[in-house]
Amino acid sequence: SVFGEDSFYFSTMPKSQDVVEGSDLTIKCDVSDRQHIVFQWMFRGKILANTSRRFQDNSNLRILRVSQEDDDGPFTCIATNVTTGFSLQSSNARLNIQCK
Template identity: 45%
Template sequence: MEHGVGDINLIMSRFLLLIFLIFVYGGDGTNAQDKFYFSKNPRDASVAEGRPATLRCEVSSGSGIEYYWALNGEPVPNTTRRHQVGPDLVITRADRARDSGEFACIARNASTGFSLTSLAASLDVQCEYLSISPSLRLSVSLCAQPVPCTALKSGG
């Protein structure tokens, strides 16, 4: 079977088109620029109420990626108390009522809209207790909710 020059050019152009499509779409129907993954997932953490905490996340491809955070499935708005620095979420003063729960980082490709959600991380906001002396402990809860409390404990 003989092929003319026109047939060879047609075969070559189809082959090059196929190679281009595999390169652009990655061979599985997704755009190559959407092939990123979380290289750093947020981790569970405990923090005393009123203290700072930082939840970290990062994806394998940093170019053109927008980050935002969700708490218990709801978007976390940026405020002076809780805001993003790069992809990380910084909480300047942890609050039991407003910060306890499951946080997730969402990474979104700005040009395609493709997004991934990280594994969830839980932030456990705890009361902080002060002990006055080793033999007679006066413990003062520094939690703002519901009400600060004291407990007198004697002995070790």
């Protein structure tokens, strides 16, 4: 296959993980070439707004004080090349949240 100048791919894909309720975690996402790339996160199919508890940290998503009710997922990372508009969406990551 011939790659155009616009080819990038997920070098780190968000992974589902086990987490204890109330703890903090990072869901990682990265691409092969970050030039002109903007990252966004989706949660349950909607663009995730940053809050003091759940926020984007560089390309990753930080979640503080994980809540069983609010954070089970799915979370999806979207990487967009702002010069071309080309966008990639990751597979879904879910949190398996255990009670303390």
